[in-house]
Amino acid sequence: MNFVQPFLTLPAHQKCNIFWFRRDLRLEDNHGLWECLRAGLPVLPLFIFDTEILGKLENPKDRRVQFIHQEILRLKTELRAAGSDLLVLHGNPHEIWPTLLASCQANAIYTNRDYEPAAIQRDDTTAKTAAGLGVAFHSFKDQVIFETHEVVKDDGTPYTVYTPYSKKWKSVLQESQLEPYNSAGLKAEFITGVQFPVPTLEEMGFQATAFVYPQARLDKNTLAHYASDRDYPWKPGTTRVSLALRFGTLSVRELYRIGFQNSEKWVNELIWREFYMQILFHFPYVVGSCFRPEYNRIVWRNNEAEFEAWCNGNTGYPIVDAGMRELKQTGYMHNRVRMITASFLTKHLLIDWRWGEAWFAQHLLDFELSSNNGGWQWAAGCGVDAAPYFRIFNPYLQTLKFDPNLTYIRRWVAEFDSLKYSKPLVDHDFARKRCLQVYQAALQKP
DNA sequence: TTTTGAGTTGTTCGA
DNA sequence: GTCGAACAACTCAAA
Numbered sequence: 001m002n003f004v005q006p007f008l009t010l011p012a013h014q015k016c017n018i019f020w021f022r023r024d025l026r027l028e029d030n031h032g033l034w035e036c037l038r039a040g041l042p043v044l045p046l047f048i049f050d051t052e053i054l055g056k057l058e059n060p061k062d063r064r065v066q067f068i069h070q071e072i073l074r075l076k077t078e079l080r081a082a083g084s085d086l087l088v089l090h091g092n093p094h095e096i097w098p099t100l101l102a103s104c105q106a107n108a109i110y111t112n113r114d115y116e117p118a119a120i121q122r123d124d125t126t127a128k129t130a131a132g133l134g135v136a137f138h139s140f141k142d143q144v145i146f147e148t149h150e151v152v153k154d155d156g157t158p159y160t161v162y163t164p165y166s167k168k169w170k171s172v173l174q175e176s177q178l179e180p181y182n183s184a185g186l187k188a189e190f191i192t193g194v195q196f197p198v199p200t201l202e203e204m205g206f207q208a209t210a211f212v213y214p215q216a217r218l219d220k221n222t223l224a225h226y227a228s229d230r231d232y233p234w235k236p237g238t239t240r241v242s243l244a245l246r247f248g249t250l251s252v253r254e255l256y257r258i259g260f261q262n263s264e265k266w267v268n269e270l271i272w273r274e275f276y277m278q279i280l281f282h283f284p285y286v287v288g289s290c291f292r293p294e295y296n297r298i299v300w301r302n303n304e305a306e307f308e309a310w311c312n313g314n315t316g317y318p319i320v321d322a323g324m325r326e327l328k329q330t331g332y333m334h335n336r337v338r339m340i341t342a343s344f345l346t347k348h349l350l351i352d353w354r355w356g357e358a359w360f361a362q363h364l365l366d367f368e369l370s371s372n373n374g375g376w377q378w379a380a381g382c383g384v385d386a387a388p389y390f391r392i393f394n395p396y397l398q399t400l401k402f403d404p405n406l407t408y409i410r411r412w413v414a415e416f417d418s419l420k421y422s423k424p425l426v427d428h429d430f431a432r433k434r435c436l437q438v439y440q441a442a443l444q445k446p
Numbered sequence: 447t448t449t450t451g452a453g454t455t456g457t458t459c460g461a
Numbered sequence: 462g463t464c465g466a467a468c469a470a471c472t473c474a475a476a
Contacts, residue, residue, distance in 0.1 A: 153474070153475085154475080155474095160474095161452090161453065161473055161474075162454070163452080163453065163454085163474095164452095164453095164473080164474055164475080268454085272454085335455090339455065343456095378455090385454080387454090387456080388456090388468075388469075388470095389469090390456090390468050390469075391456045391468085392457070393455095393456070394456080394457060394458090398456090432457085436468090440469095443469090
């Protein structure tokens with residue numbers, strides 16, 4: 001068992017509390033960690049490379065694993081500077097926890113809540129395991145401002161339309177909820193006198209690549225122009241915080257504070273994130289099926305050759321191809337282009353939105369189940385607050401509006417100006433009419 | 447309970 | 462070239 005050995009260095013007789021990092025990879029303004037430090041006992045910080053999650057990744061060069069690994073090393077460095085260290089394990093948490101709790105004098109496990117179905121299950125099981133060994137399990141709100149039950153309609157049921165949700169969200173917000181959890185001055189400290197090894201990427205079955213991750217742009221200038229520039233994929237108009245938000249290297253409270261000072265429009269995007277998180281929580285069946293069940297009747301064409309052409313950016317529609325190539329090369333795609341490519345796959349090619357959702361899930365560095373699922377269902381017209389099905393993006397018009405000088409297209413489609421560039425996979429007008437027919441047939445009242 | 451107004455991100459067609 | 466209507470009604474949220 002590859003996770004037993006590091007325990008040998010644990011101070012076995014010292015009482016401690018364990019803080020379990022997951023998607024909150026930072027020491028500052030971390031709610032659960034703050035509570036753990038406040039509780040009084042020395043804190044043993046822990047991260048688990050979860051084989052249940054890593055096992056589902058197909059690409060050994062998955063850049064998200066490399067990102068987490070890099071951030072783990074940074075955390076270790078910071079903790080070592082404080083005379084402590086981060087315990088990093090690799091395995092199935094359900095096997096790790098009983099062994100770990102038997103190897104140290106843990107009083108309680110502290111962690112920040114995660115709202116995805118699989119994570120909820122993992123934490124329930126962990127809490128039960130811990131309880132069986134007389135160890136408490138405490139979880140805290142950290143990755144959102146409002147959790148799934150905190151912004152609901154007056155009758156207590158969840159919102160399914162964004163605008164009233166966002167109004168309620170803003171009306172219940174109090175400034176105190178944005179205050180940072182500043183751990184300076186707390187009594188307890190991290191456990192000292194320990195030194196733990198870290199598994200390498202290779203030991204976990206992954207490979208390192210030379211890749212530079214995007215830096216968040218949170219300067220006043222970017223935010224001041226966000227509302228006007230965010231829709232143009234050729235401009236550096238977005239803040240690129242999605243990766244930091246995904247893994248919690250930046251605090252969501254700090255991001256909201258910055259947003260409220262600089263850009264209302266940008267704050268709305270953060271609220272969209274919480275909107276889709278609560279949708280996934282309250283309607284978990286959206287993983288795998290349409291929010292609106294009547295859309296499950298759509299007869300998708302699901303042509304595999306066309307799907308492959310879409311994946312690789314060879315549809316002959318420049319704006320679609322540019323986006324798909326940006327995604328494959330960088331693990332990122334501009335939001336406007338995410339909508340265009342998703343609309344094209346579902347409506348022009350009539351390929352099941354779940355296929356596109358899975359491709360994005362595999363390739364997006366910032367992949368988040370709730371937002372990805374919500375976005376795809378929106379594009380396909382089958383989700384909450386979705387686009388009406390007859391609203392079919394015209395890739396040429398979208399290009400004219402959002403990339404008029406073809407700057408973005410030429411950046412990603414090198415052969416665009418040559419004769420080698422592919423012919424369109426399907427005629428726009430034909431595809432549009434075909435889509436309307438197929439959707440109409442599916443939605444017709446019996 | 448009933449009513450009323452509104453709903454992220456569009457496109458096409460014809461006057 | 463510009464503008465408004467049609468696209469399809471439907472469901473949601475709140476008064």
